[in-house]
Amino acid sequence: MPHDHDHTEPPSDLELRVKALESLLLEKGLVNPDALNAIIETYEHKVGPKNGAHVVAKAWSDPDFKQALLTDATSAVADLGYMGRQGEHLTVVENIPSVHNLVVCTLCSCYPWTLLGLPPVWYKSAPYRARAVSEPRSVLAEFGTELPESTGIQVWDSTSEMRYLVLPMQPAGTEDWGEARLQALVSRNSMVGVELAKPASTLAQRDAES
């Protein structure tokens, strides 16, 4: 992202308010600076959509795991080491040709952190939260996703501590691919349900270029 911030302009009110709050909390001994760094480090470098991509690719290539995932996702992903805050309870919903799933949190921003990391700005935005439940097709269109008229759409509003992850359909022509290669086709957005998994050609093209 281009860094277009003008360094001569004074810090924003928000910057000052947050700084003041942090200083006060540190001074009172209410937060440990190492803990703050550890929290940031966790979500900037350890927990992110690659976890979810691992789960999806494994489900595509291992039918027993897929069955376990759809039956009890919380345990199935815990077996892979994915557990923790905002992933305490998990349900995986499967896309099939006749049904497409989409996840939203209309009341705040509930999102499966353990598998996808922190939610993107659009997921937390008022327009997405307002429209995903009432006009999912127009929302999908904004992400460039067109579904056949005959495909039903199921929207999951995350109102409890249950978190939802979409299992996208496996792209055609990848049936004999290994898990590692499949992971590259699983975008974050496909696991929220606003997009489909990337077609096999994305990788073929990349291979050809390299």
Add this chain to the structure above:
Amino acid sequence: MIGGHDLGGKHGLGPINPEPESEEPLFHAEWERRIFALTLATGMLGQWNIDESRHARERQHPVDYLKQSYFENWLVGLEKLLDEKHLLERANQQQNQQENLRIPDAVGAEKILASGGPTLMPDTALARFGIGAKVTVPKRQGSGHTRVPAYVQGASGEIVDHYGTHVFPDANARGDRRGEHLYSVRFDGESLWGNESQGQSVFIDLWEPYLEATAI
């Protein structure tokens, strides 16, 4: 409460304009990174729970809630909680231990993040509804925290899953941690939004006190 946060079905909010996935940074300014970490770290002090924290962000003028950015609402929520709990007055380097404040170091914080805060509780009552039961969400008033979106109030749907007994947010936001049966309830798009929503359905997690058996 039906506050500015209760957005499902609202009109006029414009396009989503998503940033491309490959280009979006996790935080868009340093203060966002700081307020994110401060909110999680102070949450670990054990002075409030997630529902109190959500309610603190929701209790704002709807215009403010919508005008402010997401992390600005976090800041407002945290300032409010610190004030209401008199935490800054109570705390000082010497007394924190006597106050029973859990102030984790880096390893402690990582452990808390890794264990999370499960909300599943032992059943204390039989579930009132079975899978397939038809239920209605009565309309409700009240300024307290709740997880029934306004758009589903008055609508009828069908129980499709039973998640067991989970911490009930309406009570938890008042500091009363008790459980109620939690269900996944399916609503036809048409019943919520009209004929144009044929072929669409919305699944909402709803606790038993939010539901009534649909009169036949």
